[in-house]
Amino acid sequence: xxxxxxxxxxxxxxxxxxxxxxxxxxxxxxxxxxxxxxxxxxxxxxxxxxxxxxxxxxxxxxxxxxxxxxxxxxxxxxxxxxxxxxxxxxxxxxxxxxxxxxxxxxxxxxxxxxxxxxxxxxxxxxxxxxxxxxxxxxxxxxxxxxxxxxxxxxxxxxxxxxxxxxxxxxxxxxxxxxxxxxxxxxxxxxxxxxxxxxxxxxxxxxxxxxxxxxxxxxxxxxxxxxxxxxxxxxxxxxxxxxx
Ligand SMILES: Nc1ncnc2c1ncn2[C@@H]1O[C@H](COP(=O)(O)OP(=O)(O)OP(=O)(O)O)[C@@H](O)[C@H]1O
Ligand SMILES: [Mg+2]
Numbered sequence: 001x002x003x004x005x006x007x008x009x010x011x012x013x014x015x016x017x018x019x020x021x022x023x024x025x026x027x028x029x030x031x032x033x034x035x036x037x038x039x040x041x042x043x044x045x046x047x048x049x050x051x052x053x054x055x056x057x058x059x060x061x062x063x064x065x066x067x068x069x070x071x072x073x074x075x076x077x078x079x080x081x082x083x084x085x086x087x088x089x090x091x092x093x094x095x096x097x098x099x100x101x102x103x104x105x106x107x108x109x110x111x112x113x114x115x116x117x118x119x120x121x122x123x124x125x126x127x128x129x130x131x132x133x134x135x136x137x138x139x140x141x142x143x144x145x146x147x148x149x150x151x152x153x154x155x156x157x158x159x160x161x162x163x164x165x166x167x168x169x170x171x172x173x174x175x176x177x178x179x180x181x182x183x184x185x186x187x188x189x190x191x192x193x194x195x196x197x198x199x200x201x202x203x204x205x206x207x208x209x210x211x212x213x214x215x216x217x218x219x220x221x222x223x224x225x226x227x228x229x230x231x232x233x234x235x236x237x238x239x240x241x242x243x
Contacts, residue, residue: 001203002075004068004106004122005196008113009129010162011054012139013181014188018129019109021189026105026196030071030084034110037064041147050153054161056112065118068108072122075104103200111162114169114176125199126174127192131181133159 005022007015016033023029037060038044044051044058052058071078078084114120114128131139137154149158169176177195179188 001102001200001207002072002104002106003124003196003200003203004072004108006113006119006123006126007107007109007129007192008111008127008176009179009181010131010136010166011111011158012136012143013129013131013179014185015109015111015129017185018179018188018192019107021185022107022193022196025189025193027103028075028079028084029105029107030075030078030082032064032067032071032106032108034059034064034108034112037061048156050150050157051147052157053147054111054158054165056116059112061116061119068106068119068122071104071106075106079104103204105196105200112165114174115165115172120172120174124203125196126176127179128169128176129179129181129188135182136162 007019007022009015016035019031019033023031038053039058039060041051044053046052108119108123113123114126120126136159140149140154140158179192181188183191
């Protein structure tokens with residue numbers, strides 16, 4: 001069984017931190033980081049004096065989608081080629097093990113997940129991390145990025161783009177679970193981990209119900225076919241006597 005979780009939201013909201021914690025705790029959990037799909041620096045457009053990093057055209061979304069599709073097509077192969085360890089989660093495996101079912105989880109994390117239509121649809125569960133402007137600016141200024149922020153980038157590009165994309169997400173009426181990024185890292189982890197666990201348990205239960213019904217239906221159809229072929233007269237004794 002496969003499940004895809006999105007962890008989106010504002011820059012420095014704690015997306016990568018939360019994702020790492022979840023990845024360590026969940027079984028067969030792979031991750032796709034949107035930040036790995038930025039185009040080369042020279043391909044990033046310049047507008048109003050700033051390189052436009054916080055827009056969808058700065059990302060190679062085709063490459064990102066094909067990575068996700070590779071996982072969807074064959075999660076086991078993806079896990080092997082990405083060195084994913086099978087972190088055993090007792091509670092989840094207890095449910096899946098009994099039916100010889102394996103759970104595969106993909107977390108997709110990034111700042112622009114819910115405005116790009118082809119991506120929105122693939123998630124089973126979507127999270128959106130928010131923090132207030134001041135906190136965001138403070139956290140961002142204390143980070144060391146590979147491409148350092150030029151002066152004025154946060155107010156001139158980063159924050160306005162975040163506000164713009166959040167509005168698009170709301171206009172699209174994307175169904176997201178809001179997360180308060182000012183909560184502690186542990187609180188956020190516990191909240192999301194528990195919800196993913198519940199989601200998996202529900203999916204497994206549903207799957208078990210369907211398979212029970214399918215077995216039941218199959219046994220009825222088989223019985224009817226046997227009755228038609230054998231058509232044993234009801235008057236025959238059930239035991240045979242040796243003369
Ligand atoms: N819940 C939290 N409370 C306080 N600080 C946090 C919390 N989560 C993350 N941080 C800190 O905020 C900074 C950004 O965290 P992180 O890299 O996880 O955010 P991000 O949303 O992935 O940011 P980016 O936009 O760079 O991808 C880091 O210094 C991290 O330690
Ligand atoms: Mg990050």
